[in-house]
Amino acid sequence: MIRSEQEQVRLGSLQQLRDLGINPFPAEEFLVSHRSEGLRADFKEGVEVSLAGRMMSRRIMGKASFAELKDSQGSFQLYINRDEICPGEDKTLYNSVFKKLLDRGDFIGVKGVTFLTKVGEPSVKVLEFKVLSKAIRPLPAVKTDDDGNVHDAFSDPELRYRMRYVDLCVNDKVKETFVTRSKIIRTIREAFDNEGWLEVDTPVLQAIPGGAAARPFATHHNALDIPLYLRIANELYLKRLIVGGFEGVYEFARNFRNEGMDRTHNPEFTILELYVAYKDYNWMMKTMEELLGKVAKSVHGKTQVVLAGQEIDFSPPYARVTMRDAILENTSFDIDNLDEDGLRKACKQLGIDVDASMGRGKLIDELFGEKCEHKYIQPTFITDYPVDMSPLTKTHRDKPGYTERFELFINGTEVANAYSELNDPIDQRERFESQAQLAERGDDEAMFIDQDFLRSLEFGMPPTSGVGIGIDRLVMMLTDQTSIQEVLLFPQMRPEQF
């Protein structure tokens, strides 16, 4: 293995530490009394503390030095004075160990006393330090000046995603994004738990990948000798649980879809699905706008959030626009007056590619996707989707041909999808059958018929409303990110060649 000059120096230092009887990778616990932000928030001089972390920089001035120690909360300044850590004649600990053999990126533990420097920086005067772990590779040397300008940022997206550990070490904003992600999920979970809804786990490996229109990843179970699929959705399992008598169930589900990747799609992604009995999609709209208002508030302290330079207002209520009105407003075509051929002509007239496999629902979906979707920047519920693009949704109570379904759009991106769930087993069977016909026409994303799911509905499912929220996308909306890779710790990449 070829080592860079800096790596060779560090490997040499590692050996010299060992030669001095210092274990560069000690096993024993290091007791920490404080962490950086806590210590700064409640700062008093003259307090004995022990801190541990990564040494991010050093400023050596002869017989005294300053260093930045970075822990999980932030950074804290250390002051190391030669004669204080080496009171006797032997100055090896300072002159050799600290100045020569330690490097940026090494983990150290220190014990010392708090004080304020001449310029008022809260610091720890180090009395003892211990090598906790040696770094062989140099971290990128990112610096921030007094005006907050970042110099020599570690910014190459490929390197950042492939070596997220480095990205997290040197780019504080990245860490913040994932702290926020966790907070968003925690806020939702707390809200649902307060309602008494049950968090559940359902199968990731499924014999029939159902609940959505998408291409699955296929795998094989050796012992059973059967094909299995990674789930594209968990919807049908959660509904089985409603059949089983739970009144509210939810799951933060990792789903897998074998499709393209771009800044809003990763092959694996997280959807929060929630099903609540005796509710309908109108109730769900209210529940969602209240939830998102609450989440925005818990993350930002207010419901107005800046996203890609625009302010998004998450305070309820959100606009409600029917699919028909959305298309009417944006294209002046009234889908109520158009049959399949008419829709196909309308699409062609608007420059939308169509093919023979597209049914009425798919054509309407194209019209909306191409000409309307991107216009909904503020949170908007698009409601009442045509029956044939919503095979799991109850037909609309008073609009024939439509369903009780909505999708939530924010910044032109679909963030949630919800319906009054179809619980009529006869109707559901017919919908599955028409999906099967679509498959025969060439639609490779049409749904499979799930006989067990149909059987469960035949035992009776209460009226239920369900929703799926794209958690990754929601996190994007709330952290001012426009790429899904920025909200996934390890976005999918083509494997690296070593």
Added chain:
RNA sequence: GACUUGGUAGCUCAGCUGGUUAGAGCAUCUCACUUUUAAUGAGAGGGUCCUGGGUUCGAGUCCCAGCCAGGUCACCA
């Protein structure tokens, strides 16, 4: 998958119509410096110019193929 932009030191980047030994800042190494904070001052080292072909007296630079990534589009949530 298509189009497009890029890949040069550990990091961020220059490198002109092809022309000596490929540069800068930070980082690294050596020396100085006991309250600095993008520490400072002096000096030094560090390169598979993504890979493989080709054109040429000569290629980081031009051509072809490939690999990886970003962006746009297609597909999708």
